[in-house]
Amino acid sequence: MASGEDRISALPEDLLHQVLSLLPSRDAIFDEHLVSQNLTFLELQGVRASNRVLDFTSCPALLDLKMHGCQMDALEMCSPSVKHLSIMFCSFFTSHRFWISFPSLLSFFFDKNSGRAPRLDGMPSLATATVRLGYGCDDQCLNGFYNDCEDDECMACRDYDGHDECVFHKGLTEATELKLLALSLKCIFSTGI
Template identity: 55%
Template sequence: MASGADRISDLPEGVLHHILSLLPAHDAVRTCVLAQSWRHHWRFAPAVRLAGCTGWSGGAYTFGPFVDGLLLARRGGAPLDSCDFDLDLDIDLDLGQYDVPKMERRVNSWIRRALRRQIRELRFEVTTTPRRLPLTLEDRNLASEHLTRLELMGVRGNARVLDFSCCPALVDLKMEECEVGSLEMHSPSLKHLRIRYCLFYSNYRTGMSFPSLVSFEFVTNVGRVPVLESMPSLETAKVRYDHFYDDRCDNGRLDDCGDVSCDGCYYYYGPYDYNCMFLEGLTEATDLKLSAYPDLYVFNRDLEWCPAFSKLKTLVLSRWFVSADLGAVIWFLCHAPLLEKLTLKPSKVRNSLMNSEGSYRPLEQPIKASHLQIVEIKCEDVDEIVLKILEVLNATGLPQEKIRIQCPGS
């Protein structure tokens, strides 16, 4: 400004601290040289954002000590509301192949120090390349009475890390591109869970216990389908299984093929006497989206044992769930008595799967869908599957004006 007056310093301290919390940590710290009055403002910023060492002289060898010093200096400052780590494994943390244990110890110490600052939100993202393994979190529980939101990306967590019972206030968890190295995941308090592009065991099933969960998103993960325990508070769920999973028969069946050399069917039967491994955990939902590749046998198996979806009002079914025999569609029409809106996205399924002895057979009983108000069919063209869907819907007594078909040719 023309007068050269420092009007920023006249702002209320709370405003200054908020502004500093929006800056990368190394820029926030540099404000201490602006004036005597700015010397300690950065210590009271409610958020710390560590965005890596790009452009730093010395790279990872200077970035690490800076983070150590920053978190140590915050010990005498105000409690942190949030701490955000956005790191690149090959740039910010690359100390050479012989220093990997040292690097992992340092990173884990950052997380512990951040939690001791009473943070409510922790985001820890590590970008990796296909040639590098995820960064391993140390074998101890994350413990904080204040943490409410946690985001993990590009890390490997074992049994203790993925037992969140030592974070009694945690309500929101997001995991992306992580490796789940545990037979169990648990949190009594968690309400919102998103797991995307994560790697699960291929030789074991992971049990998931989140009794307070309200929303659940499980999309495009790899490995064995986990075992879901009851989630009585669940309202919304989105599940998508692409072709990166191990629960498919090498011989192209939807039941246990009996071939001892078939790795896919080796875990066909659920552990611990679980008849229904996945779908039963979703039965309390009111809003549900389900999508799976056609050769995933778990859902076909689950439909034989799954109880009714007694609260379900909105349902979207894609791929396997709208396969040629329409078994899953009919099952939901019969077992979701309060269903109001149904969206179907048909897919073409090869005959070898549809003719498997283990494929789900439509129930031979009247279909009652008294609450159904609208059915949307989203397809590429009006083919044989769509005509079968219309035949099934006609059997429910649903008026034609409540059926909408959306396709490019319509």
């Protein structure tokens, strides 16, 4: 297109979804045409997020984000508009905490993921949250303690990126309905809950 006109974004949303579904996941998510003023729902399956930031601010109408089987090598993910976030069967890079900033979130579902639990930023509108940490969770005390083992080498008890509070605490404190589940009895939710 010599004029630089973006005709893809002008497509009706259902047709845009069909076109994007034909692209390999990697190409679809990072294609500039995904930036849409009208996109309200996005489901990512099997996507590897390797950019430093998954920034959805260029999709101001995005309300519902579902992630399934994704590899999260990014450092953070943010959106001022998303109201419903579901993350299932995703793996989180273990050398750092993944940061999630969704200030308008109403519902949060985090289930059957592996790696380190992400750090949640404040979510003042959060109504319901379900967090299930499974056997793949790396936030388990290496020494078998249920709380602080006082071992400086234990990443689960010590390594909160310089913070002493729970990684979920700030984001979940406003929830009116909260389910915290751990498949392993030694999984650490926090010393601060």
